[in-house]
Amino acid sequence: MSLEGLSDEALLALVARGDEEALRWLFRRYAGSFLALARRMGLDAAAQEDVVQEAFVRVWKNARQFDPRRASARAWLLAVGHHTAVDHLRRLEARPKALEPQGEDGEEAFDLPGDGLNEEGHLDRVRLQRALKRLSPEEREAIEVLYYQGHSHQEAARLLGIPLGTLKTRARRALLRLKEELHEP
Structure with missing residues (x-):
């Protein structure tokens, strides 16, 4: 049975039952995002790979804790990746790089860690940048x-x-405003 077409929620349910192939599919879908998040947080290449590995160990061990009534599988997985990177930073007693404006026209332009969503249903960087620009400076600062x-x-x-x-x-x-801004009609 091919797991390729299964939702993240279905794959997590299989991982919770010890299905290694389901974990491999989640790895294919999320390793790049975890790696990019760790890179964005200022970790070097070796530490980035450590974060990805540790995050998937956590997914393997804690998949039973996932509750689809509380969050989507994507949100839960990205939270695992984020917490893993933060924990790694704390262990290294390092501080990540600040989010830098990147706009050519002098306006602030923000970038999301990772590839963003694309044709597979992943968030588009341009849409995210526009959504972040619509936040108040205080909200953007909190997210940063x-x-x-x-x-x-x-x-x-x-x-x-x-x-x-x-x-x-x-x-x-x-986060609520970002969710509203990024919601597809």
């Missing part, structure tokens, strides 16, 4: 510090000089 630089909520609040609750509100509002 939390997801691109890999700081915990407590660290991010301290770095930005704002209360923890304010940071969490900004981040949640930003």
Whole structure:
């Protein structure tokens, strides 16, 4: 039986039952995103590969914890990759690179780690850049510090000089706005 056409949710259910082939399919789909996230967070090539390997070990060990009522499989997998990279950074006592503006016209242009979604249903970089530009500066800053630089909520609040609750509100509002902006009609 080919697993190629199965959804991420179905593959995770198989991984939870010990199906190694399902894990290989998830690896094919997500290894590039995990690698790019680790690269964006400032890790060197060897550390990036370590993050990918460690993330998939976590997926293998924790697939039973995935609950499709709480998040999509994609969101859960990307969270595993993100947490793995953050944990790796903390172990190295390293700080990632800041997200740099890249626009040619002087406007800020932000980039998502990884290839983004493409013809296989993955997020398009251009759409993401446009969506990020529509966030308020405070919301964009919260996303940058939390997801691109890999700081915990407590660290991010301290770095930005704002209360923890304010940071969490900004981040949640930003993620909801991004979800709305990126939703296909």
